[in-house]
Amino acid sequence: xxxxxxxxEDGSGDCSKVEKLICDWSKLMPHPLYDSIQVWSSLxxxxxxxxxxxxxxxxxxxxxxxxxxxxxxxxxxxxxxxxKNFGTTARLLSDxxxxxxxxxxxxxxxxxxxxxxxxxxxxxxxxxxxxxxDMKTMEMLLRSxxxxxxxEQLLATNIENKASVAHMRIFAQLLDVASQTNFAxxxxxxxxxxxxxxxxxDVTDAKEIERKxxxxxxKSLHISDRLQLKSKQEILLQLAQFCDRKLLENKQESDGSRxxxxxDVIMAEYAVTMTKCVLRSMHNVASxxxxxxxxxxxxxxxxxxxxxxxxxxxxxxxxxxxxxxxxFLGWIGHLVALLDGEIASSVHDVIxxxxxxxxxxxxxxxxxxxxGFQEKRGKVDSNRKFVNKLEEKLCREIPHIETxxxxxxxxxxxxxxxxxxxxxxxxxxxxxxxxxxxxxxxKMYEKLFxxxxxxxxxxxxxxxxxxxxxxxxFGGKVDEMFGGAxxxxxxxxxxxxxxxxxHELDAEKRKYKSxxxxxxxxxxxxxxxxxxxxxxxxxxxxxxxxKPDVSRHRVIIGFDDDVTVMDSIRQPCKMTIxxxxxxxxxxxxxxxxxxxxxxxxxxxxxxxxxIISNDVNLRGKKDFLxxxxxxxxxxxxxxxxxxxxxxxxxxxxxxxxxxKLNCDGILSKARTSYLPPELxxxxxxxxTMYGEWAKLTSRxxxxxxxxxxxxxxxxxxxxxxxxxxxCDLESFVTxxxxxxxxxxxMCISNWLLGIGDRHLNNILISxxxxxxxxxxxxxxxxxxxxxxxxxxxxxxxxxxxxxxxTSPHRVASGEMREVMRKCLKIFxxxxxxxxxxxxxxxxxxxxxxDSKHARKLREMEERRCGEVGGGDHRATESDRKWYAxxxxxxxxxxxxxxxxxxxxxxxxxxxxxxxxxxxxxYIELATGDSTTLRRSCEDVNLDEHEQVDCLIEQxxxxxxxxxxxxxxxxxx
Numbered sequence: 001x002x003x004x005x006x007x008x009e010d011g012s013g014d015c016s017k018v019e020k021l022i023c024d025w026s027k028l029m030p031h032p033l034y035d036s037i038q039v040w041s042s043l044x045x046x047x048x049x050x051x052x053x054x055x056x057x058x059x060x061x062x063x064x065x066x067x068x069x070x071x072x073x074x075x076x077x078x079x080x081x082x083x084k085n086f087g088t089t090a091r092l093l094s095d096x097x098x099x100x101x102x103x104x105x106x107x108x109x110x111x112x113x114x115x116x117x118x119x120x121x122x123x124x125x126x127x128x129x130x131x132x133x134d135m136k137t138m139e140m141l142l143r144s145x146x147x148x149x150x151x152e153q154l155l156a157t158n159i160e161n162k163a164s165v166a167h168m169r170i171f172a173q174l175l176d177v178a179s180q181t182n183f184a185x186x187x188x189x190x191x192x193x194x195x196x197x198x199x200x201x202d203v204t205d206a207k208e209i210e211r212k213x214x215x216x217x218x219k220s221l222h223i224s225d226r227l228q229l230k231s232k233q234e235i236l237l238q239l240a241q242f243c244d245r246k247l248l249e250n251k252q253e254s255d256g257s258r259x260x261x262x263x264d265v266i267m268a269e270y271a272v273t274m275t276k277c278v279l280r281s282m283h284n285v286a287s288x289x290x291x292x293x294x295x296x297x298x299x300x301x302x303x304x305x306x307x308x309x310x311x312x313x314x315x316x317x318x319x320x321x322x323x324x325x326x327x328f329l330g331w332i333g334h335l336v337a338l339l340d341g342e343i344a345s346s347v348h349d350v351i352x353x354x355x356x357x358x359x360x361x362x363x364x365x366x367x368x369x370x371x372g373f374q375e376k377r378g379k380v381d382s383n384r385k386f387v388n389k390l391e392e393k394l395c396r397e398i399p400h401i402e403t404x405x406x407x408x409x410x411x412x413x414x415x416x417x418x419x420x421x422x423x424x425x426x427x428x429x430x431x432x433x434x435x436x437x438x439x440x441x442x443k444m445y446e447k448l449f450x451x452x453x454x455x456x457x458x459x460x461x462x463x464x465x466x467x468x469x470x471x472x473x474f475g476g477k478v479d480e481m482f483g484g485a486x487x488x489x490x491x492x493x494x495x496x497x498x499x500x501x502x503h504e505l506d507a508e509k510r511k512y513k514s515x516x517x518x519x520x521x522x523x524x525x526x527x528x529x530x531x532x533x534x535x536x537x538x539x540x541x542x543x544x545x546x547k548p549d550v551s552r553h554r555v556i557i558g559f560d561d562d563v564t565v566m567d568s569i570r571q572p573c574k575m576t577i578x579x580x581x582x583x584x585x586x587x588x589x590x591x592x593x594x595x596x597x598x599x600x601x602x603x604x605x606x607x608x609x610x611i612i613s614n615d616v617n618l619r620g621k622k623d624f625l626x627x628x629x630x631x632x633x634x635x636x637x638x639x640x641x642x643x644x645x646x647x648x649x650x651x652x653x654x655x656x657x658x659x660k661l662n663c664d665g666i667l668s669k670a671r672t673s674y675l676p677p678e679l680x681x682x683x684x685x686x687x688t689m690y691g692e693w694a695k696l697t698s699r700x701x702x703x704x705x706x707x708x709x710x711x712x713x714x715x716x717x718x719x720x721x722x723x724x725x726x727c728d729l730e731s732f733v734t735x736x737x738x739x740x741x742x743x744x745x746m747c748i749s750n751w752l753l754g755i756g757d758r759h760l761n762n763i764l765i766s767x768x769x770x771x772x773x774x775x776x777x778x779x780x781x782x783x784x785x786x787x788x789x790x791x792x793x794x795x796x797x798x799x800x801x802x803x804x805x806t807s808p809h810r811v812a813s814g815e816m817r818e819v820m821r822k823c824l825k826i827f828x829x830x831x832x833x834x835x836x837x838x839x840x841x842x843x844x845x846x847x848x849x850d851s852k853h854a855r856k857l858r859e860m861e862e863r864r865c866g867e868v869g870g871g872d873h874r875a876t877e878s879d880r881k882w883y884a885x886x887x888x889x890x891x892x893x894x895x896x897x898x899x900x901x902x903x904x905x906x907x908x909x910x911x912x913x914x915x916x917x918x919x920x921x922y923i924e925l926a927t928g929d930s931t932t933l934r935r936s937c938e939d940v941n942l943d944e945h946e947q948v949d950c951l952i953e954q955x956x957x958x959x960x961x962x963x964x965x966x967x968x969x970x971x972x
């Protein structure tokens with residue numbers, strides 16, 4: 001505004017100031033994705049008005065200013081296309097055509113035709129994604145082609161300029177969409193057939209159209225290389241995405257069947273081209289943006305190396321050498337997991353460069369991955385040599401790192417460590433391998449009892465008092481039961497003996513807790529950084545999005561003397577690290593657990609947040625972002641979790657408020673109050689009891705007892721707790737809104753990831769903001785429904801206490817439903833990006849799927865397929881890969897509109913832990929009776945409204961909640 005006023009007040013008639021102002025306006029525009037069309041429209045309305053005033057003052061610049069006005073309006077239309085706002089785009093293009101077309105220069109006219117073509121092409125994409133009307137898709141494609149055909153000379157083979165490249169790119173995308181359309185619609189009428197012939201020539205099938213599209217993409221890239229166009233990066237990504245989509249489609253179509261040699265050659269070409277494009281793109285960028293697809297695409301290349309072998313691996317090795325090493329940091333865990341596989345040699349150079357530049361980013365993922373490496377012979381012996389060389393290098397460059405990791409593993413209750421081993425030893429007893437049983441025992445004995453000698457009355461300087469006391473107390477029992485350090489009695493020991501002692505140890509846990517670090521690890525308690533050696537950084541400072549400045553990283557100076565033992569089953573310990581920046585950083589140390597799955601889940605949550613942040617309607621709304629925290633696996637058996645201050649579990653908040661309301665006694669009795677007396681009085685196992693309770697549903701037994709329990713205490717205990725957190729009504733409304741929004745987003749994201757076991761201790765509440773934070777993701781990708789013997793039938797936790805937070809609105813029609821709908825809509829819109837990240841993580845070599853469970857499932861599936869004409873799985877495919885594919889299929893179904901109860905039914909059908917005679921009753925509960933919405937809806941292809949309505953109904957169904965495992969506390 002001030003610049004415009006200055007120009008208008010200038011009486012010199014200097015046109016250069018006007019030109020500079022108009023040029024600045026053309027450059028300084030809102031963001032095409034991040035800023036709404038309202039922002040664009042408002043800004044350009046003012047600028048158009050001011051431009052008209054400048055035309056009145058400087059008539060000699062009228063045509064030049066008018067053309068720039070036209071360009072700004074075209075940029076607005078382009079932004080509307082990117083935001084899929086087709087109604088606004090159509091209106092803008094009509095206005096531009098009416099007001100500016102007659103006076104357009106040839107160059108502007110050409111850009112306008114291309115813009116119109118992009119508009120119709122974007123609409124064709126939209127109709128194609130809906131799969132509703134192929135004729136509408138074809139109509140949009142033909143209109144797009146007509147716009148391009150107005151400048152058909154730009155598609156001539158001898159023209160190479162910026163305009164011709166833009167034309168080729170649009171035409172290539174047009175052909176790509178055409179190849180995905182039902183081919184029969186191209187010849188449904190004589191008029192359409194003639195138009196299609198003009199567009200694609202004498203093409204007989206979709207694959208030929210696809211090849212024409214690929215060749216045009218490739219040609220536009222070659223021209224942009226020669227002309228050094230700024231659009232080269234976009235072309236690289238566009239071509240990479242084209243190739244990736246075709247590779248995935250081909251894999252899906254040919255899965256289980258033999259593809260032709262010609263198809264194999266074409267797919268190999270696509271794989272090589274994608275590899276080149278992605279690595280060239282990585283070389284060209286300075287940092288990864290939040291919405292960048294390059295980072296996701298890189299991990300896909302590793303899958304292509306495995307699938308296609310030498311052609312892709314050779315290009316990968318050549319091209320990756322020119323990419324800055326920091327760009328691989330985001331996938332370091334995935335890379336080191338490949339060191340045990342057939343394509344390990346492809347990543348040797350990348351990992352070695354990373355270890356040279358950022359050794360402290362590599363050491364922990366390597367340690368975690370090494371535990372899963374198998375002893376192999378032959379070709380992969382060189383991999384073992386490389387791993388050993390790499391490990392030696394890292395340990396040499398980071399002194400004390402192995403000691404640090406080992407000492408962290410001691411920050412736990414030794415009784416729980418012994419119980420963990422007894423549980424794993426029971427499984428080995430069932431396997432029948434005496435050699436493995438002895439090896440496992442000897443490793444345990446060396447770690448928990450090997451340091452103890454009865455000669456000394458006190459522990460050695462490097463052994464904590466807790467470990468010494470434990471070894472002194474239980475060493476004799478272990479020697480007697482298992483046969484000393486060598487395990488001479490193992491061949492005669494029974495699983496019943498092992499499990500019996502394991503349960504007896506429960507009473508000993510409380511005796512081996514301490515709040516002093518020195519009692520766990522004297523080494524950590526005395527640790528001080530030494531300037532003479534490489535100082536150890538606080539783990540987790542490499543985010544992989546930008547080049548790290550290692551000189552600014554925080555290093556460990558020491559540790560606070562005090563620790564806090566948590567009340568949960570495994571009793572993890574909270575400890576505080578003192579840092580070089582004079583700060584104190586609390587972490588939760590979890591020993592005896594592999595935290596790599598939690599780390600993956602947090603990474604996916606960050607992808608969700610990126611999608612939300614980049615949505616034009618949700619950008620800037622912080623309550624829609626999922627609260628995340630840092631998870632750092634130090635190896636496969638111990639890890640660190642960032643401590644989130646000023647939070648409490650949902651369990652603590654509700655129970656504390658219940659005591660204030662004098663209803664805590666009722667809550668404590670609720671665990672058994674809603675179960676039928678005839679089942680409680682029977683001497684049956686819990687699994688049989690829950691199965692019989694589910695069976696009674698089909699016999700008309702409703703949930704009256706459950707309803708009575710719900711009526712015995714207030715429905716709004718949690719709501720009252722939030723009122724207690726608030727200083728006035730306004731702050732309560734703010735906290736409540738934060739809870740409802742963040743919880744709704746968490747529910748949808750958890751459902752997509754199949755996260756279960758959301759009991760009251762796995763949900764944290766921020767006491768400052770009211771926002772929700774999920775923790776402990778041991779059950780993910782549907783395992784709580786598919787593996788647990790009492791399957792979870794709710795898609796997420798939406799019990800009465802949670803629902804009361806939305807009052808006076810109903811869950812099924814209020815704010816919570818609307819937030820879920822918005823969230824699911826943008827996730828479904830970005831389904832290709834989400835499917836890519838899910839596919840990468842599900843096929844990660846470090847993912848430890850339950851191989852025994854996977855094998856049983858696969859056998860069940862193949863028997864079922866055999867009944868209808870034979871299975872379609874390749875015999876050479878591993879059970880692990882088959883199981884990952886199955887999980888990926890479920891994720892795709894969710895993103896494509898599958899009904900929640902249909903997914904639950906599918907997972908219960910594949911649950912081999914559920915007693916066979918009860919499986920069908922659990923399914924009946926999940927799918928609902930004839931009065932429920934989810935029973936009347938289609939199984940698939942629902943819109944986001946229908947999907948959310950079915951999710952909410954299933955999550956709030958008291959028939960399901962009353963049959964849910966009591967440890968989940970479904971009454972709260």
